Amino acid sequence: MAVYAYLVAGYLILAGSYGIVRSRHLVHAIVCLSVAQAGTYVLLIAVGYQRGGATAPVFGSTTKPNKHVVDPVVQAMTLTDIVVSATVTALLLALAIQINKRHGTVDPDDLAALRG
Amino acid sequence: MPVMVATCVIMACLLAVVGSHLPRWVVDALAILTMLGVTGGAVAVLHETGSGRLHVWLGGWTPHEGVSVGIPFVADPMSAGLGVLIAALTTCALIFSWRYLDAVGGHFHALMLFFAAGMEGFVYSGDLFDMVVFFELMGAAAYALTGFHVEDESAVEGGLNFGLVNSLGAYLSLSGLALLYARVGQLGLPQLGDALAHHKPDALVVVSFVLVMTGFMVKGALVPFHFWLADAHAVAPAPVCVLFSGVMVELGLYGVARVFFTVYAGTIPEDDIRRAFVLIGAVTAVVGAAMCAGQRHLKRLLAFSTIAHMGLFTMGFAVLTSDGVGGTAVYVMGHAGVKAALFLIAGVLLARYRTIDELDLYGVARGQRLTAVLFFLAALGLAGLPPFGTALGKSIAEDATSVAGYDWGPALFVAVSAVTGGAVLRFGARAFLGLGDTPDPANLAEAIPGEEQPEERLSGRTPITILFAVVVLLAGGFAVGVIPGLGSATAHAAERLIDGTGYSGQVLAGQPPAPLLPEPAAAWTATGVWLGLLSVVLALAVAAAGLWSRRLRWLAALTPAMRRLHRVHTGHIGDYVAWLFAGMALLVALVGLPLV
Amino acid sequence: MTRLTRLILFALGGTVMAVAFVLAALDLPHFGTSYHPYRDLAVPAAVQHHTANVVSAVNFDQRAIDTFGEESILIASVVGAAALLRPSKEETERLVPDLGRTLQSTRLIGYVLLPVTLVIGFDVVLHGGVTPGGGFQGGVVLATGLHLLYVAGSYPALDRLRPVTTFEIADSVGAAGFAVIGLIGLASTGAFLGDFLPQGALGQIVSTGTVQVLSGVVGVEVVGGMVVLLSRFFEQEITVQTGDD
Numbered sequence: 001m002a003v004y005a006y007l008v009a010g011y012l013i014l015a016g017s018y019g020i021v022r023s024r025h026l027v028h029a030i031v032c033l034s035v036a037q038a039g040t041y042v043l044l045i046a047v048g049y050q051r052g053g054a055t056a057p058v059f060g061s062t063t064k065p066n067k068h069v070v071d072p073v074v075q076a077m078t079l080t081d082i083v084v085s086a087t088v089t090a091l092l093l094a095l096a097i098q099i100n101k102r103h104g105t106v107d108p109d110d111l112a113a114l115r116g
Numbered sequence: 117m118p119v120m121v122a123t124c125v126i127m128a129c130l131l132a133v134v135g136s137h138l139p140r141w142v143v144d145a146l147a148i149l150t151m152l153g154v155t156g157g158a159v160a161v162l163h164e165t166g167s168g169r170l171h172v173w174l175g176g177w178t179p180h181e182g183v184s185v186g187i188p189f190v191a192d193p194m195s196a197g198l199g200v201l202i203a204a205l206t207t208c209a210l211i212f213s214w215r216y217l218d219a220v221g222g223h224f225h226a227l228m229l230f231f232a233a234g235m236e237g238f239v240y241s242g243d244l245f246d247m248v249v250f251f252e253l254m255g256a257a258a259y260a261l262t263g264f265h266v267e268d269e270s271a272v273e274g275g276l277n278f279g280l281v282n283s284l285g286a287y288l289s290l291s292g293l294a295l296l297y298a299r300v301g302q303l304g305l306p307q308l309g310d311a312l313a314h315h316k317p318d319a320l321v322v323v324s325f326v327l328v329m330t331g332f333m334v335k336g337a338l339v340p341f342h343f344w345l346a347d348a349h350a351v352a353p354a355p356v357c358v359l360f361s362g363v364m365v366e367l368g369l370y371g372v373a374r375v376f377f378t379v380y381a382g383t384i385p386e387d388d389i390r391r392a393f394v395l396i397g398a399v400t401a402v403v404g405a406a407m408c409a410g411q412r413h414l415k416r417l418l419a420f421s422t423i424a425h426m427g428l429f430t431m432g433f434a435v436l437t438s439d440g441v442g443g444t445a446v447y448v449m450g451h452a453g454v455k456a457a458l459f460l461i462a463g464v465l466l467a468r469y470r471t472i473d474e475l476d477l478y479g480v481a482r483g484q485r486l487t488a489v490l491f492f493l494a495a496l497g498l499a500g501l502p503p504f505g506t507a508l509g510k511s512i513a514e515d516a517t518s519v520a521g522y523d524w525g526p527a528l529f530v531a532v533s534a535v536t537g538g539a540v541l542r543f544g545a546r547a548f549l550g551l552g553d554t555p556d557p558a559n560l561a562e563a564i565p566g567e568e569q570p571e572e573r574l575s576g577r578t579p580i581t582i583l584f585a586v587v588v589l590l591a592g593g594f595a596v597g598v599i600p601g602l603g604s605a606t607a608h609a610a611e612r613l614i615d616g617t618g619y620s621g622q623v624l625a626g627q628p629p630a631p632l633l634p635e636p637a638a639a640w641t642a643t644g645v646w647l648g649l650l651s652v653v654l655a656l657a658v659a660a661a662g663l664w665s666r667r668l669r670w671l672a673a674l675t676p677a678m679r680r681l682h683r684v685h686t687g688h689i690g691d692y693v694a695w696l697f698a699g700m701a702l703l704v705a706l707v708g709l710p711l712v
Numbered sequence: 713m714t715r716l717t718r719l720i721l722f723a724l725g726g727t728v729m730a731v732a733f734v735l736a737a738l739d740l741p742h743f744g745t746s747y748h749p750y751r752d753l754a755v756p757a758a759v760q761h762h763t764a765n766v767v768s769a770v771n772f773d774q775r776a777i778d779t780f781g782e783e784s785i786l787i788a789s790v791v792g793a794a795a796l797l798r799p800s801k802e803e804t805e806r807l808v809p810d811l812g813r814t815l816q817s818t819r820l821i822g823y824v825l826l827p828v829t830l831v832i833g834f835d836v837v838l839h840g841g842v843t844p845g846g847g848f849q850g851g852v853v854l855a856t857g858l859h860l861l862y863v864a865g866s867y868p869a870l871d872r873l874r875p876v877t878t879f880e881i882a883d884s885v886g887a888a889g890f891a892v893i894g895l896i897g898l899a900s901t902g903a904f905l906g907d908f909l910p911q912g913a914l915g916q917i918v919s920t921g922t923v924q925v926l927s928g929v930v931g932v933e934v935v936g937g938m939v940v941l942l943s944r945f946f947e948q949e950i951t952v953q954t955g956d957d
Contacts, residue, residue: 002742003734010733013291014726017284017697021690021722022715026276029689033283040291047298048751051744057755057766058844065759069766071751072758074297076770077245080782081290083848083934087789088256088283090941094796095263095276097948102269108689109715111273118777119898122891125784129884132791174777175897177757185753185774223795230788237781249781256785260792272796298740301749323736694718697725704732 005046012039026096026106030089037085041078048074118174118189120157120199121240123150124233131222131229138222144214147225151210151232155203158236162196167608170196171242171623179624188242188304188623193609194445195239198363198370201452202239204592205362206232209355212460212585216467217353224264231257231359238367242623243304244296244328244379247371248289251331254364255282262352273687274351281344281692285334288700292327295320296379305378306620313382313617322708325380329372330700336368338430339400340695340702342423343685346407349419354463357415358589361422361459362452369426373433373441378616384707386436390520392706393434398528401427405535407685409662410678414462414472414543418455421498421536425451428529432513435520442610443512446596446603450505453593454497458540460586461491465547474543479550488548490586495544497593499537499655500530502640502648505596508603510651511644526647533651538658551663603640763923768846772926780890783930787887790937797944814864822864829857833935840927847927851934858939867950879939886933893926 016036023029048071057072059065100106127150131143164170170191173179177186191199210228217224234253241247259282263275297303299320300311315321330341337345345365349357376389404424411417425447432444464487466472469480497504510529517525545551596602612618741747758769771779814822836843837850862870 002744003737003740005743006737006740007734009291010730010737013288014730014733017693018722018726020280020284020693021718023690026689029280033280033287036284037287040287040294043291043294044297046743047294047740048748049744050746050748052746054746056844057751059759059764059766060843065755067752067755069751069755071748072754072766072770073303073750073775074294075767076775077778079767079846079848080771080779083852084252084782084785084789086852087786087793087937087941088252088259088279090945091256091259091789091793091796092276092279092283094793094944095259095272095279097945098263098266098272098796099269099276102267102272111687119895122780122894125780126888126891128791129787129888132787133881133884175773177774183753185750185757185770187775187777189777223791223798226791227788227795230784230791233784234781234788237777243775243778246775246778246781249778249785253781253785253788256789256792260788260795263796266796266798275796295736295740297750301747303750318739319732319735320739323732326732688718690718694722694725697729698721699725701725701728701732704728708732 005049006043009039009043009046012036012042015039024107024109026099026108027093029108030092030096033092034085034089037081041082044074044078047071118172118240120154120161120203121233121237123157124154124229124236128226128229128233132226134222141214143222143225144210147229148207148210148214150229151203151207154232154236155200155207158196158199158203161191162193162200165191165193165196167193167605167612169612169619169622183307184304184624187246188306189240190242190305190619190623191240192612192619193605194613195370195374197445197449197606197609198239198367199236201449202232202235202363205359205452205456205589208456208585208589209358211581212358212463213353213355214581215579216355216463216582224261227257227261227264228356228359231261235359235364235367239370242306244293244308244375245290245303247375248286248293248331251289251335251371252283252286254367255279255286255335258282258348258356258360258364261356262348264353264356265351268351271351274347277687277689277692278344278348280689281341281696282334284693284696285331285341287331289328289331292324292330295324295327299324305375306623308379309382309616309620310624312379315383317383317385317711319708321380321383322704322711325384326700326703326707328375329703330696332368332371332375333396333699333703334368334696335365336372336430337365337400337423337426338368338396339403339423339427340699342400342404342426343692343695345423346416346419346685347687349422350413350416354415354459354466357418357459357462358456361418362456365422365426366429366448366452369429369433369444373613377614378619381614381616385711388707388710390434390436391710392703394431394517394522395706396703397427397430397432397434399427400424400430401528401532403427403681405532406678406681408536409539409658410682411539412474414465414474415459417539417543418458418462421540422455424532424536425455428510428513428532431517431522431525431528432509435516435522436614437516437520438607438610438614440513440516440520440610441613442603442607443509443514443516445509445606445610447506447509447513450497450507450509450593450596453589453591453596454494454504454506457490457494457586457589457593458498460582460589461487461494464582464586474546477547480547482548482550484548486583488544490590491544491548492541494590494593495537495540496652496655497590498533498540500533500648500651502645503594503597505593506533507644507648507651508597508640511641511647512603512607514647515641515644530647530651530654534654535658537651537655538662541655541659542662545659545663761921761923763921764842765840765844765846767844768841768923768927771846772841772923772930773921776894776926779926779930780894783887783890783933786937787883787933790883790941793941794944797948799947814866819864822860826857826860826864829860830854833857837928837931838924840931841923847930847932848934851931852938854931854935855938855942858935859942862946867946870946874939874943876940876943879936879943881936882932883936883940886929886931886936889929890926890933893922893929897922
């Protein structure tokens with residue numbers, strides 16, 4: 001199917017966002033954010049794929065430099081983004097830890113300090 | 117240009133490590149000196165840019181025959197001006213923090229410098245993915261800075277709401293970028309613009325547009341992506357709020373403008389965008405003003421006034437003329453000065469009295485004469501008193517909206533400035549002058565528990581560094597309105613911003629920038645001055661109405677609607693994401709349906 | 713908003729966005745297309761700079777400023793998380809006794825794999841310009857490899873062999889190092905992050921100019937950042953407590 005990979009990516013993004021909407025636990029919400037992000041990566045990598053025997057964009061003794069490789073740019077974008085978003089997720093988790101300490105709960109329904 | 121970003125990062129890294137071993141004043145001095153250096157660099161860039169564009173291909177990857185694999189940094193007058201604003205505001209915020217904040221080793225200063233680096237990178241970047249990267253850098257530093265006072269329960273909650281929603285926005289922008297990349301195969305703004313010029317706007321283009329803009333609109337706190345801003349501002353330390361309201365939120369609008377003019381202007385019809393963004397701007401302005409009037413916590417009040425003003429800025433941009441965009445730019449500069457000053461004064465009040473709740477401060481600050489004077493000056497500036505910069509920007513933008521056919525534009529501008537200015541004046545009157553009836557808690561929003569606790573308890577005279585920062589900012593906001601030629605310089609800058617094809621031509625192929633139109637009428641007009649004075653008078657009336665609301669029976673009719681609006685702002689992260697998707701759907705409908 | 717209202721609102725917004733996305737996906741070039749203009753430019757450029765791993769070339773040479781931004785995000789998040797997880801006034805740190813039991817087999821595998829993982833990690837970082845890998849990937853391998861000490865052993869063991877300050881310094885040095893190399897590039901080639909080191913033949917380890925150096929620097933930073941991050945979380949969970957019980 002010509003668009004299946006893209007639809008998977010879109011589904012992941014939507015599912016992750018849905019998870020945040022109905023979440024009852026902040027850590028769950030943050031993990032859902034990671035799911036949505038994973039959808040973005042799937043989309044990027046899928047955009048870069050090429051059928052017909054395209055190889056990885058690394059040349060060595062077996063692969064002479066040629067243009068019949070998958071797109072290296074999206075791969076570069078994705079790999080840096082993965083590592084970086086791990087740390088941003090850690091930042092959000094640190095906030096969640098502190099929320100738990102101060103409020104005694106991590107259920108968004110119970111956290112009402114910022115109403116109005 | 118990249119040197120500025122690099123310097124911020126290097127110093128930030130240094131401070132993060134050795135900050136705990138150095139005496140506090142050394143850390144402060146290093147941070148402030150770095151930012152002063154960056155400000156100088158930004159001014160130099162502005163000077164070099166003149167009225168054209170300055171660009172550099174990083175890594176030496178200059179284009180051959182119009183293609184390149186590298187990333188350009190581009191400074192046109194608008195981005196160079198924003199670069200100066202960012203650096204100057206950060207410097208003032210750091211000067212204020214000197215005596216205000218108890219920092220953990222070097223962490224606070226390091227985070228501020230990272231924040232500044234992210235903003236500067238965002239403003240100069242000429243590549244869409246690079247913009248998203250620096251957008252995330254801005255975000256990461258901002259989330260940590262918002263929740264910095266970890267003992268404050270609202271601070272960490274505000275930080276998480278901010279972090280989750282903004283990160284989701286950034287990821288949505290990234291997916292829009294992926295879609296666009298699949299079609300065009302390029303990531304740089306000039307290349308994207310060239311490729312999309314005269315392209316038929318099909319579903320792919322529209323959806324990628326909406327997705328990319330979502331991240332920027334979340335940052336820019338446009339309705340319905342705005343919920344996080346009040347949460348974050350209410351709890352972040354005052355110097356951080358200075359940066360948030362003064363420039364970070366405006367950068368969201370800059371992102372929208374930059375990407376639209378360079379990439380999508382050749383394909384999505386202007387009328388569509390005009391209609392969509394005027395509507396969004398107007399709704400944002402009204403919602404912001406309405407919420408603002410009902411707040412009792414000063415920082416949350418100021419946050420909603422920022423949202424309201426962002427709505428006005430968006431309307432100025434949405435008319436897509438150089439007058440509108442230029443007027444917005446002037447308005448942004450003036451607003452940055454007065455809003456920043458107001459936030460710093462809020463910080464002073466918090467340090468002195470441990471509360472910035474209107475009910476608790478009733479009459480308490482009566483002796484603070486200097487602070488009161490500065491507060492009222494800033495509030496009047498916010499309401500649009502000529503010759504503050506806000507009034508000049510407001511008058512140019514108002515004019516632009518009515519010229520573009522929106523006759524109700526000026527009325528909205530006046531009304532929103534009046535309501536927001538009035539709310540701030542009302543607060544000041546209660547706190548500093550003890551005027552008005554005892555406020556009725558039923559009419560105002562609920563109190564926010566757990567105030568931030570700056571370690572420096574202020575008693576006696578306000579330290580000179582704090583006053584210095586406030587005065588400098590206020591003077592800056594004032595100066596924007598009186599410096600001759602600023603108006604026309606900004607209008608020229610707006611022209612450059614709007615010229616997307618010129619951008620690609622110059623950056624990719626080295627074509628010289630197009631000659632500018634002759635002197636635009638971007639200066640004080642009689643109508644502008646009168647409307648400004650009208651706003652101030654109305655603001656005083658609004659303040660009076662707020663102060664003596666019990667005697668005005670007809671105000672009670674507004675209360676149920678206001679209460680419903682307040683209840684929508686729940687602080688629940690699930691609500692925010694639901695609204696985010698609703699907002700995206702709305703934008704898709706507004707932009708996409710006319711094209712079907 | 714009640715739960716139901718929230719879900720209805722999201723259902724409306726989500727459905728519209730899903731439909732829009734499907735329409736956009738139908739307009740995309742089909743999956744597996746051969747239309748990749750940026751790749752057509754990037755591969756020759758990488759070969760021209762004698763870098764065998766085109767992905768690393770894109771990351772550290774052609775779009776190095778992106779990587780600079782990303783690694784700044786990394787250290788900013790680490791500094792932010794460290795600031796957020798700092799012990800507050802009413803908390804103290806205590807020493808934790810060496811409790812807990814791990815299976816003998818876990819312990820064996822952990823201790824055997826620890827040096828292996830570390831070597832692999834170093835290899836991935838050092839050969840970043842030549843084989844798949846690079847600073848980011850290798851750094852993560854190294855950092856998590858180090859924590860095999862925790863999985864196979866115990867927290868005090870990890871604590872003894874992992875001086876946090878050293879890793880903090882590594883983190884900052886790595887991040888700042890990237891910028892410094894960029895500035896050196898500016899000074900010598902006139903372009904920030906320009907390639908100024910000699911480039912050898914394609915496929916050799918010392919061939920790729922600044923790509924190698926930047927990859928190594930990023931590796932140092934990632935290791936430092938990840939270890940510091942994990943250590944702060946460990947401290948929060950294991951050693952920090954409220955009051956003095």
